[in-house]
Amino acid sequence: MNESTNKVLPGLPGSAAKMRPDVSPTVSATASPATSLRSPAAVSLASRLLMVSVLLLLLIAPFVLPQALVNAAIQMLIAALFATAFNVLAGQGGMLSFGHAAYFGIGAFATLHAMNALGGAGLLPTPLLPIFGALGGCLLGLVAGWFSTQRSGVYFSMITLALAELLHALAPHLTSVFGGEAGVSSMRMPAWGLSFGEPMHVYYLTLAWVLASLGALFFFTRTPLGRLTLGLRENAMRLKFLGYDVHAARVMVFMISASFAGVAGGLLAMNNEAGNYVLFDVRLSSEVVLNAYIGGTGVFFGPALGAAVMTFFGYAVSDLTRSWLLYQGLIFVVVMMFMPNGLSGVVLWWQRSQRSSAVLARYAAGWSLGALACAAAVVFSVELLQRVLGSDYQSQLVDAQPWPAITLFGRDWLPGAVSTWLLPLLLLVAGGLILNRVTRAWDALNEEEAA
Amino acid sequence: MSAVNSIHPVSTSPAALTLRNVSKSFGEAHIIRGVDLELQRGERHAFIGPNGAGKSTLFHLISGNFKPSAGEILLGELPIGGLSPERINRMGLARSFQITNIFPRLSVFENLRLGVMQRFGMQYTLWRPISQYRKVTALAEQLLEQVRLVRHRDTLGGELSYSEQRSLEIGMTLASDPKVLLLDEPMAGMSREETDYTAELLRELSVGRSLMIVEHDMDVVFSLCDRISVLVYGQVVATGTPEEIRNNAQVQEAYLGKEVAA
Numbered sequence: 110m111n112e113s114t115n116k117v118l119p120g121l122p123g124s125a126a127k128m129r130p131d132v133s134p135t136v137s138a139t140a141s142p143a144t145s146l147r148s149p150a151a152v153s154l155a156s157r158l159l160m161v162s163v164l165l166l167l168l169i170a171p172f173v174l175p176q177a178l179v180n181a182a183i184q185m186l187i188a189a190l191f192a193t194a195f196n197v198l199a200g201q202g203g204m205l206s207f208g209h210a211a212y213f214g215i216g217a218f219a220t221l222h223a224m225n226a227l228g229g230a231g232l233l234p235t236p237l238l239p240i241f242g243a244l245g246g247c248l249l250g251l252v253a254g255w256f257s258t259q260r261s262g263v264y265f266s267m268i269t270l271a272l273a274e275l276l277h278a279l280a281p282h283l284t285s286v287f288g289g290e291a292g293v294s295s296m297r298m299p300a301w302g303l304s305f306g307e308p309m310h311v312y313y314l315t316l317a318w319v320l321a322s323l324g325a326l327f328f329f330t331r332t333p334l335g336r337l338t339l340g341l342r343e344n345a346m347r348l349k350f351l352g353y354d355v356h357a358a359r360v361m362v363f364m365i366s367a368s369f370a371g372v373a374g375g376l377l378a379m380n381n382e383a384g385n386y387v388l389f390d391v392r393l394s395s396e397v398v399l400n401a402y403i404g405g406t407g408v409f410f411g412p413a414l415g416a417a418v419m420t421f422f423g424y425a426v427s428d429l430t431r432s433w434l435l436y437q438g439l440i441f442v443v444v445m446m447f448m449p450n451g452l453s454g455v456v457l458w459w460q461r462s463q464r465s466s467a468v469l470a471r472y473a474a475g476w477s478l479g480a481l482a483c484a485a486a487v488v489f490s491v492e493l494l495q496r497v498l499g500s501d502y503q504s505q506l507v508d509a510q511p512w513p514a515i516t517l518f519g520r521d522w523l524p525g526a527v528s529t530w531l532l533p534l535l536l537l538v539a540g541g542l543i544l545n546r547v548t549r550a551w552d553a554l555n556e557e558e559a560a
Numbered sequence: 561m562s563a564v565n566s567i568h569p570v571s572t573s574p575a576a577l578t579l580r581n582v583s584k585s586f587g588e589a590h591i592i593r594g595v596d597l598e599l600q601r602g603e604r605h606a607f608i609g610p611n612g613a614g615k616s617t618l619f620h621l622i623s624g625n626f627k628p629s630a631g632e633i634l635l636g637e638l639p640i641g642g643l644s645p646e647r648i649n650r651m652g653l654a655r656s657f658q659i660t661n662i663f664p665r666l667s668v669f670e671n672l673r674l675g676v677m678q679r680f681g682m683q684y685t686l687w688r689p690i691s692q693y694r695k696v697t698a699l700a701e702q703l704l705e706q707v708r709l710v711r712h713r714d715t716l717g718g719e720l721s722y723s724e725q726r727s728l729e730i731g732m733t734l735a736s737d738p739k740v741l742l743l744d745e746p747m748a749g750m751s752r753e754e755t756d757y758t759a760e761l762l763r764e765l766s767v768g769r770s771l772m773i774v775e776h777d778m779d780v781v782f783s784l785c786d787r788i789s790v791l792v793y794g795q796v797v798a799t800g801t802p803e804e805i806r807n808n809a810q811v812q813e814a815y816l817g818k819e820v821a822a
Binding site (some may be wrong): 337 | 649657678
């Protein structure tokens with residue numbers, strides 16, 4: 110277990126706290142099952158190169174990254190797989206699950222019990238045990254999917270939420286299965302000449318499973334059932350009149366999604382060698398939704414990108430500030446408002462644009478600059494306010510005395526002074542102006558062309 | 561599985577589709593009031609009638625979207641009244657919709673391929689990529705040509721013009737190679753040229769199948785169909801050849817009047 114992670118997700122005890130991930134640029138372009146991307150050969154070559162470089166980076170990561178980052182990378186990989194599995198159901202199948210923690214958690218417990226029961230020896234040595242995560246997710250997915258897919262839309266979402274909450278509420282009482290409050294723990298036993306005691310072994314084990322799973326899920330999008338999944342999202346009613354059993358198809362898709370969520374849970378269990386009922390927390394269910402949408406559900410690798418970025422963000426920021434969940438929420442809101450197709454939507458925008466990369470880069474830089482200025486204003490205000498309103502600071506206040514200075518970003522700031530608040534205000538105005546101007550120029554450019 | 565164009569079957573025995581005293585009520589509203597009809601094999605049969613006569617409701621009953629309140633519907637000799645739409649489709653009856661009903665964010669090709677796939681029972685296939693099923697691809701391409709959407713192969717369904725979506729709708733309905741084809745106002749919104757082409761296409765594709773069509777374009781109805789039924793307030797007031805219908809006084813009065821007399 111790695112201690113630094115426990116701090117990262119305040120409020121999330123133990124194992125669940127480790128869900129953060131990533132592999133940054135995994136994403137890129139490649140396949141958008143939703144809207145087939147007709148890209149010239151150059152673009153396809155570029156995406157391939159990007160894929161290969163990401164792969165290489167992932168392969169050499171443990172040799173070049175410090176220990177803490179390797180641990181973070183494991184979390185990123187797991188979150189990326191979880192988000193991709195979730196997206197099979199949500200993005201491809203049009204079924205927004207609010208309870209995916211259930212399948213992730215069940216996968217984790219199934220794997221832990223398998224580790225304890227099999228001891229990592231025999232036909233199923235340690236590296237193969239996440240298969241039990243898949244089995245657990247698959248079985249629970251069959252049952253939960255059979256019920257929840259009787260309905261669609263909001264009702265579907267509510268049923269998945271309720272089922273996951275049911276599990277979350279029951280789990281602490283089912284001591285023999287979920288180990289009560291303490292949870293279940295296990296040990297990674299050596300196998301295939303590897304100790305699995307070093308983070309590097311765990312990293313490669315995780316990487317292998319995540320890559321194989323992503324590969325399988327990508328393959329799935331190319332199969333008849335995978336194509337049918339898109340039909341479920343687009344117009345399930347029409348499918349009935351084409352002769353398809355829509356309920357059965359939905360259950361299948363649900364099971365596939367739940368199985369791979371279970372693998373992700375199993376990998377987390379192997380990584381932590383422990384798990385408790387907090388794995389079923391609604392927090393995990395909502396995080397995977399946010400990650401997938403931030404990354405973009407319309408592109409196969411979008412959710413993985415989102416999960417990787419957000420996990421890394423959590424890793425990097427959660428040690429720095431207590432407000433990081435607020436920032437996470439803000440990022441989600443801003444992405445949904447201004448980039449509804451998520452981060453991967455930006456990649457597609459770039460690829461599909463007729464304009465030269467230089468032009469695109471100039472505008473992208475302009476928008477980034479404006480966004481950064483606004484972000485700096487928000488961060489400054491939030492951090493200052495958080496300190497001013499904190500009980501530590503409030504207890505230092507003396508009536509009729511000016512409020513003492515607060516140290517932030519290496520400088521002292523007087524919360525009572527107008528000049529202190531002028532800084533974020535100026536940043537915000539400047540950022541807003543930049544964004545406004547760049548957007549106008551961009552619109553003008555497009556109109557010119559259209560005319 | 562016969563190819564898209566098969567031979568004209570000359571079979572007399574049971575009708576392709578039989579309706580016996582079929583009724584449908586929604587609460588107090590009696591929308592369909594005892595319809596009897598036999599759709600012969602190879603026949604092209606039109607339903608005409610004023611708006612609200614129950615033409616679309618009748619299609620919903622036959623295709624499994626609604627359950628009949630009373631009466632019997634037979635596909636060949638098998639009762640299908642109240643069965644699910646997917647079962648009815650797999651028994652060989654496909655329908656199109658009055659309001660365009662496609663997969664808007666999938667390509668035109670994909671829309672058709674989803675229709676073709678089912679014919680081969682590939683609903684649960686996940687060990688081979690779809691692209692390896694050459695026959696599926698070939699049939700989808702063939703449909704693409706038939707409904708004249710080749711140049712829109714990779715366009716998203718939702719981005720097609722309205723009349724192109726109508727063509728796509730027809731293509732999807734044909735994809736499962738049905739024995740009985742129900743088309744609900746297939747030409748609505750099409751230009752004259754598109755309508756003529758589509759009528760010709762239907763003439764061609766309905767060989768070896770039975771076609772039931774609801775259409776407001778009387779030129780199409782009278783030139784394409786072997787028989788016509790006039791539906792008024794949920795009842796068939798007349799059934800006959802185009803000539804008989806044209807000369808039927810009751811029909812003139814109830815519905816046709818201006819449109820055809822002209």
